[in-house]
Amino acid sequence: MKIMVCPLNGPRPVTEFAYGGEIRVSPDPDTCSDAEWSGYVFNRSGAPGVKYEWWCHIASGYWFVALRDTVRDAVIATYSAEAVRSGLPPAEIASSPAGAAPQGAAGSLPGAGGPS
Amino acid sequence: MPHRLLRFGLSRKHPEPRMFTRHDTLKAAYDVVIIGAGGHGLAAAYYLARDHGIRNVAVLEKGYLGGGNTGRNTTIIRSNYLTPEGVKFYDESLRLWQDLAVDFDLNLFYSARGHYTLAHTDAAMRTMRWRAEVNKHYGVRSEAVDAAFVKRAIPSIDMSCGGHAPILGALFHEPGAIARHDAVAWGYGRGADRRGVEIHQQTEVTGIRLQGGRVAAVETTRGSVATSTVLCAVAGFTPRILGMVGLQTPIYVHPLQAMVSEPVKPWLDPIIVSGSLHVYVSQTARGELVMGASLDPYELHATRPTLDFVEGLASHMLDMFPFLSEVKVNRQWAGLADMTPDFAPIMGVTPVEGFFLDAGWGTWGFKATPVCGKTMSHTVATGRNHPLIEGFTFDRFASYRLTGEKGAASVGH
Numbered sequence: 001m002k003i004m005v006c007p008l009n010g011p012r013p014v015t016e017f018a019y020g021g022e023i024r025v026s027p028d029p030d031t032c033s034d035a036e037w038s039g040y041v042f043n044r045s046g047a048p049g050v051k052y053e054w055w056c057h058i059a060s061g062y063w064f065v066a067l068r069d070t071v072r073d074a075v076i077a078t079y080s081a082e083a084v085r086s087g088l089p090p091a092e093i094a095s096s097p098a099g100a101a102p103q104g105a106a107g108s109l110p111g112a113g114g115p116s
Numbered sequence: 117m118p119h120r121l122l123r124f125g126l127s128r129k130h131p132e133p134r135m136f137t138r139h140d141t142l143k144a145a146y147d148v149v150i151i152g153a154g155g156h157g158l159a160a161a162y163y164l165a166r167d168h169g170i171r172n173v174a175v176l177e178k179g180y181l182g183g184g185n186t187g188r189n190t191t192i193i194r195s196n197y198l199t200p201e202g203v204k205f206y207d208e209s210l211r212l213w214q215d216l217a218v219d220f221d222l223n224l225f226y227s228a229r230g231h232y233t234l235a236h237t238d239a240a241m242r243t244m245r246w247r248a249e250v251n252k253h254y255g256v257r258s259e260a261v262d263a264a265f266v267k268r269a270i271p272s273i274d275m276s277c278g279g280h281a282p283i284l285g286a287l288f289h290e291p292g293a294i295a296r297h298d299a300v301a302w303g304y305g306r307g308a309d310r311r312g313v314e315i316h317q318q319t320e321v322t323g324i325r326l327q328g329g330r331v332a333a334v335e336t337t338r339g340s341v342a343t344s345t346v347l348c349a350v351a352g353f354t355p356r357i358l359g360m361v362g363l364q365t366p367i368y369v370h371p372l373q374a375m376v377s378e379p380v381k382p383w384l385d386p387i388i389v390s391g392s393l394h395v396y397v398s399q400t401a402r403g404e405l406v407m408g409a410s411l412d413p414y415e416l417h418a419t420r421p422t423l424d425f426v427e428g429l430a431s432h433m434l435d436m437f438p439f440l441s442e443v444k445v446n447r448q449w450a451g452l453a454d455m456t457p458d459f460a461p462i463m464g465v466t467p468v469e470g471f472f473l474d475a476g477w478g479t480w481g482f483k484a485t486p487v488c489g490k491t492m493s494h495t496v497a498t499g500r501n502h503p504l505i506e507g508f509t510f511d512r513f514a515s516y517r518l519t520g521e522k523g524a525a526s527v528g529h
Binding site: 001015018019034035038039041043044045047048053072 | 414454
């Protein structure tokens with residue numbers, strides 16, 4: 001059984017978690033064009049890669065962030081939702097052996113700006 | 117006679133021609149390059165050559181012919197969809213299926229069984245009546261039937277489904293059928309091959325060169341070929357190919373798993389689907405039960421199967437058919453489903469001139485193979501979308517004109 005490390009509950013079977021999709025940054029609805037907005041609403045980065053995603057631990061209703069490789073189905077790191085506000089490192093850097101935070105590392109993280 | 121067999125094997129002359137011609141090299145240029153030698157790609161090649169006289173065509177396949185979702189689906193053919201666009205499109209496909217074996221001179225094991233979509237709640241019954249009325253309006257044979265009708269047709273089913281999901285009725289779709297999926301790819305492939313189309317297996321597309329916003333060449337692992345027209349029919353690999361021409365779509369990829377039991381004597385004639393229990397099952401001519409369930413719950417680009425899937429699906433199978441508890445599962449596998457937000461495909465012309473798309477076939481692509489070939493070959497030959505695919509165009513998302521096909525299988529609605 002696959003195990004995922006929840007920042008709040010520690011290692012739990014992956015069946016206890018719900019996938020919430022890739023983290024995406026909304027354009028400003030007041031200033032963006034119609035094409036930009038419909039692109040944000042519908043388009044997805046469908047190609048495989050290392051992506052930041054929203055996940056929820058269903059039993060505790062706790063939402064958090066996981067960095068996951070969508071080819072190997074491997075969770076590289078998990079972060080509490082607050083980390084999104086303080087800025088997540090770019091997915092490529094966080095997934096490299098040197099930059100990888102341990103699963104469950106929560107709280108403040110270096111690097112500014114949201115995921116690209 | 118082993119001696120004669122050996123001589124036959126060593127001889128260079130074989131009385132029986134091979135299914136396909138082997139081409140050692142790619143030509144420098146083709147009129148049309150089709151990426152993906154699955155059912156859809158080969159069907160498009162077949163109709164391009166047969167109906168439109170376009171024969172200088174290459175079908176490029178990174179793996180082997182029919183080895184993607186064509187060989188991984190559960191082979192159910194039906195047209196009992198919900199939207200008028202869907203019903204018309206799939207019904208045309210069902211009509212094409214009828215003469216396909218004669219067209220190919222190949223046994224497709226096409227077997228019309230009748231198709232039951234079970235309803236376990238009042239809300240589901242209401243949807244079944246809705247689908248039946250839409251279907252009948254377009255001349256498709258579908259009927260909302262009651263529990264007694266279902267019990268007569270499938271005497272071995274537990275009508276209470278283990279006591280927690282009693283069957284109230286069903287949508288009965290008489291023309292529902294199954295077919296031998298490999299033969300579909302082989303039939304289209306051989307038909308296209310005999311008309312001059314080149315099929316290149318083990319040839320991966322690594323890039324698409326554009327010139328002034330239109331397609332100029334395709335780069336492959338076996339060299340580059342010049343072409344002005346590319347048709348992309350690659351199921352779960354669509355986003356990667358779209359990245360080569362700089363297009364974005366709503367397509368996201370989840371695996372879809374299936375499994376097959378050991379062969380048992382024939383007892384299940386119709387095809388049974390239950391949306392609430394996430395099961396669809398049919399029995400093949402060999403006696404195996406072919407079973408599928410819902411999509412894997414998160415994005416993944418690998419065809420790994422899981423034990424969770426087998427446990428979940430087996431438990432729902434036993435809700436319906438408790439006597440199967442001793443029957444073993446023989447194999448399980450997964451395919452990559454390219455999903456769209458409205459459960460309808462994305463087909464036809466794209467903003468890149470000369471680049472045509474046949475994608476977003478998620479969990480509903482096999483039954484559409486013939487009509488996709490027909491409509492896409494027409495679209496490629498004329499440069500304009502075929503009227504039957506106007507509900508599935510690339511630009512429908514930008515204008516919020518979604519199709520909302522809720523008759524699709526293995527997806528929650």
